[in-house]
Amino acid sequence: MTAPPTNNNCIVGQLCYHHDFGHGKKSKAESRTLIATVLTLATMIAEIIGGWLTGSMALLADGVHMGGHTVALGLAAGAYYLTRHHATNRRLSLGSGKIGDLAAYTSALLLGLSVIWLVYESIQRLLNPTVLHAREALLVAVIGLIINLLCAWLLAGSGDHHHDHHHDHDHADSHSHAHQDHNLRAALVHVIADAVTSVAAILGLIAAWAWGWNWLDPVIALVASVVILRWALELLRQTGAILLDAEAPEAMRDQVRKRLESVPASRVVDLHLWSVGQNSWILVAGVVCHGDATPEDYKNNLDDMPQIHHPVIEVLLCRECDPAQMHTHQPGNAL
Helix, strand or coil: CCCCCCCCCCHHHCCCCCCCCCCCCCCHHHHHHHHHHHHHHHHHHHHHHHHHHHCCHHHHHHHHHHHHHHHHHHHHHHHHHHHHHCCCCCCCCCCCCHHHHHHHHHHHHHHHHHHHHHHHHHHHHHHCCCCCCHHHHHHHHHHHHHHHHHHHHHHHCCCCCCCCCCCCHHHHHHHHHHCCCHHHHHHHHHHHHHHHHHHHHHHHHHHHHHHCCCCHHHHHHHHHHHHHHHHHHHHHHHHHHHHCCCECCHHHHHHHHHHHHCCCCEEEEEEEEEEEECCEEEEEEEEEECCCCCHHHHHHCCCCCCCEEEEEEEEEECCCCCHHHCCCCCCCCCC
16 A cells, blocks of 8 residues: 655655654763673672682672672663663664663662661671671771772762753752653662661771670661661652653643643643653643644643653544633643
């Protein structure tokens, strides 16, 4: 079947849809996450080999522990690559942006499992105290903290902090939340969590070395576990909502509704706005119009919101009502 002929003025020739949703370019976050992964991997290998050769169980244990964070950082780096590599893959109808959120969700699960292990080990140490080689373990903890701080510096400096200042100022918090890179945040949370445990270990080891307070090390670890678990649960909540196509924050939805209803004699009766990746949203809306507006009139009001891709606006024309009698939309009101 052949396509119908078009002339130079036909809109078919003017349309150009892009389906990468802005995820086709290599970002600074991807490069720095890869560097952090390689750095953590090298430290893990060095600690395992050093622990094996010297017979240091503390060094060997920390090397295995670093292996878990290597997996988490590698997961984040791999997600960036896959997101970019499959950005134009049409089998992914809404783009590849959720790969990062899936990786972040998995990383949060791994972090939660590591917390369970840390709590178990800490309780065992409290119930069954063991000999603590404080001086040796202190050296390992300091090395781990230095590596973690370096990785945290790399990752914290790779975020995309730009902001669309032409948006309404009363919606700044909503857009700030919408711009979050959950994949980057998951990698950063892993590194910071490890840094927190390193600091806790250093404090506990100093107390054990100076005053013989061996019990303080597992107690501090338990306190750190509560903090890390809160981070993991919050990350699971945010990424889980995106993976389940939860609606955008209410402030952002209100802004979109106001833009659509700024077209004269219009009322939004259905609105779906959900995330398909970092700073990428899909919009499907139904609008009742008591005038002669077209879908393009509504889309034009969204031109300064580039984070909304492929907006689909269904316009239902109503000739029965008097536009002058229309009142301001209130949530929950029906026509």
